[in-house]
Amino acid sequence: MSFPAAQRPGPPRFRTFRSISALILREMSTRYGRSPGGYLWVILEPVAGVALLTLIFTLISRTPPLGVSFPIFYATGMLPFTAYVAISGLVAGAVQFSRALLNYPAVSFMDALLARFLLTSVTHILVMVLVLTGIVMIYDLKLIIQFNYVFAAIGLLLLLAFSIGVANCFLFTRFPLWQSFWNILNRPLFLLSGVFFLPENLPEGAREYIVWNPLIHITGLMRKGFYPTYDAPYVDTIYVMGVSFIVGSLGLWFLIRYHKDLALL
Numbered sequence: 001m002s003f004p005a006a007q008r009p010g011p012p013r014f015r016t017f018r019s020i021s022a023l024i025l026r027e028m029s030t031r032y033g034r035s036p037g038g039y040l041w042v043i044l045e046p047v048a049g050v051a052l053l054t055l056i057f058t059l060i061s062r063t064p065p066l067g068v069s070f071p072i073f074y075a076t077g078m079l080p081f082t083a084y085v086a087i088s089g090l091v092a093g094a095v096q097f098s099r100a101l102l103n104y105p106a107v108s109f110m111d112a113l114l115a116r117f118l119l120t121s122v123t124h125i126l127v128m129v130l131v132l133t134g135i136v137m138i139y140d141l142k143l144i145i146q147f148n149y150v151f152a153a154i155g156l157l158l159l160l161a162f163s164i165g166v167a168n169c170f171l172f173t174r175f176p177l178w179q180s181f182w183n184i185l186n187r188p189l190f191l192l193s194g195v196f197f198l199p200e201n202l203p204e205g206a207r208e209y210i211v212w213n214p215l216i217h218i219t220g221l222m223r224k225g226f227y228p229t230y231d232a233p234y235v236d237t238i239y240v241m242g243v244s245f246i247v248g249s250l251g252l253w254f255l256i257r258y259h260k261d262l263a264l265l
Contacts, residue, residue: 015106016108016111018106019106019107019108019111019115020111020114020115020118023098023101023107023111023112023115023116024115024118024119027097027115027116027119028119042123042124042127043127043130043131045082046075046078046079046082046127046131047131047134049074049078049082050071050074050075050078050131050135051071053070053074053078053195053196054070054071054074057070057074057196058070065196065197065198065201066198066223066227066230067226067227069135069139069141071135071139072132072135072136072139072141072143072226073223074195074196075131075132075135076132076219076222076223076226077193077194077195077196077219077222077223078195079124079127079128079131079132079222080128080153080154080157080215080218080219080222081189081190081193081195081215081219082124083121083124083125083127083128083157083161084157084160084161084215084218085186086120086123086124087117087120087121087124087157087158087161087162087165088160088161088162088164088165088168089165090116090117090120090165091113091116091117091120091161091162091165091166091168091169092164092165092166092168092169092172092179093116093169093172094109094112094113094115094116094165094169095109095112095113095169095173095255095259095262096172096173097112097116098112098115099262102259108259109255109259109262113162113165113166113169117158117161117162117165121158121161125154128154143226144228145225145226146224146225146226146228147225148225149221149222149224149225150222150225150226152221152225152237153218153219153221153222153224153225154222156214156217156218156221156237156240156241156244157218159240159241159244159248160214160215160218160240160243160244162244162248163243163244163245163247163248163251164244164247164248166247166248166251166252166255167247167248167250167251167254168182168251169251169255170251170254170255170258170262173262174254174258174262189213189215192210192213192215192216193213193215193216193219194210194215194216194219194220195219199211199216199220199234200233200234207234211234211236214239214240214243214244216234217234217235217236217237217239217240218240220232220234220235221235221237
């Protein structure tokens with residue numbers, strides 16, 4: 001009696017692709033498929049934030065700190081910030097969210113990280129495009145957009161968000177108390193990331209300290225893309241890449257070293 005030959009598993013790259021695709025579909029169904037509105041809330045949240053800032057500061061000042069359009073000024077600050085918060089936060093919770101699946105040989109912790117990173121990144125980049133395009137069309141703005149700066153800002157945003165998320169993925173899982181401490185540290189971040197001000201308008205003493213925040217450089221670079229006359233001399237892309245590389249490398253090293261132990265916590 002003859003038995004059919006056992007099928008060999010596919011190449012690792014195809015197994016990884018299938019694992020990431022399955023995790024992305026799972027994430028879409030659990031995060032966006034179960035709540036009323038789904039993806040609509042992802043768009044409405046930044047739109048509401050920009051509208052609120054526009055309303056408040058229109059009552060305070062006649063013109064924004066840069067240009068003449070309040071909505072485009074606050075959108076170029078808020079959209080990168082909300083994308084960073086969402087991407088880094090979801091990457092940080094990837095191992096905890098997919099812990100039960102990590103016991104299967106076909107699923108690795110890197111699959112879980114990449115699935116959340118790719119889905120959230122694509123989602124928020126599309127939100128940026130939709131919101132900014134909507135503002136330009138509604139207010140009939142004649143903008144000269146320098147896309148090289150815009151793409152550079154988005155690239156740095158994704159790099160920083162992934163790096164912070166990877167580091168916190170280990171810390172949140174290994175030290176649960178760190179998540180509460182991190183949330184406290186992040187609360188003033190909205191006020192310190194240049195969402196509604198320009199760093200050069202601050203007193204010199206404050207400006208020296210605020211540029212240590214990598215997000216301020218990303219916000220400045222994004223605005224440099226939308227305002228051709230804006231120089232943003234404080235922007236340092238090497239600094240943002242350096243911080244991202246150091247933090248991300250340490251986070252990946254600890255995850256590689258201890259990922260089996262984390263799956264059992």
